[in-house]
Amino acid sequence: MAGLPSGIRHYPLMLEPAQQKQLLDDVRQVVSVAPLYTPRMPRTGKPMSVRMSNCGALGWVTDKEAGYRYQAFHPVTERPWPAIPDMLIDIWQKVSGHDRPPEACLINFYEDDAKMGLHQDRDEADFAAPVVSVSLGDSCLFRISASARKGPTQSLKLHSGDVLVMGGHSRLCYHGVDRVYPGTSTLLSKGGRINLTLRRVSEL
Ligand code: MD3
Numbered sequence: 001m002a003g004l005p006s007g008i009r010h011y012p013l014m015l016e017p018a019q020q021k022q023l024l025d026d027v028r029q030v031v032s033v034a035p036l037y038t039p040r041m042p043r044t045g046k047p048m049s050v051r052m053s054n055c056g057a058l059g060w061v062t063d064k065e066a067g068y069r070y071q072a073f074h075p076v077t078e079r080p081w082p083a084i085p086d087m088l089i090d091i092w093q094k095v096s097g098h099d100r101p102p103e104a105c106l107i108n109f110y111e112d113d114a115k116m117g118l119h120q121d122r123d124e125a126d127f128a129a130p131v132v133s134v135s136l137g138d139s140c141l142f143r144i145s146a147s148a149r150k151g152p153t154q155s156l157k158l159h160s161g162d163v164l165v166m167g168g169h170s171r172l173c174y175h176g177v178d179r180v181y182p183g184t185s186t187l188l189s190k191g192g193r194i195n196l197t198l199r200r201v202s203e204l
């Protein structure tokens with residue numbers, strides 16, 4: 001396959017190491033209020049290997065009983081999500097090409113053996129807005145399909161400080177994380193990978 005699917009943009013090392021450290025501090029502050037929890041698949045209740053939290057007006061959550069959804073409060077503490085850190089709002093303004101600020105920021109934490117199966121992101125009412133993703137910590141092997149159908153895929157390594165923007169035709173492409181590469185970053189002293197995804201959820 002030649003190049004990335006149209007509408008996807010990769011900004012390698014958009015954040016320099018000092019900015020990565022600042023953003024990591026911000027994320028630590030968020031998860032001190034809104035702790036990482038283990039999400040569960042709809043119906044089966046099978047735990048995901050990635051642990052999650054959120055910041056912003058809305059957060060993406062999943063559990064056995066009610067499945068995938070956005071809600072304004074943490075599923076365990078039942079407290080509202082903390083605000084999205086300014087650095088992430090600035091990144092969204094630089095790269096999204098969208099007038100309105102992000103409503104949701106999903107925080108995914110991958111330990112050495114965590115992965116995320118191929119899926120589409122379609123729990124948002126507004127597919128006109130892109131999804132903006134920021135990676136911190138260990139590198140990973142990311143995989144994305146060529147179109148909004150299951151079919152040929154291509155792989156891309158994502159490293160700490162990389163930003164990925166999925167807009168236009170790429171917004172509904174299947175994608176996932178096949179593996180994390182332990183020991184590839186010193187940002188997190190105990191290792192692991194953090195991915196932050198910024199989104200619009202509601203229309204207009
Ligand atoms: C391509 N997260 O949270 S980020 C997710 O690295 C998710 O944690 C992965 O997939 C992670 O839903 C991938 C990059 C990403 C995010 C959203 C996309 C790629 C995307 C939406 C459409 C197409």
Ligand code: FE
Nearest residue numbers: 119120121175
């Ligand atoms: Fe996704």
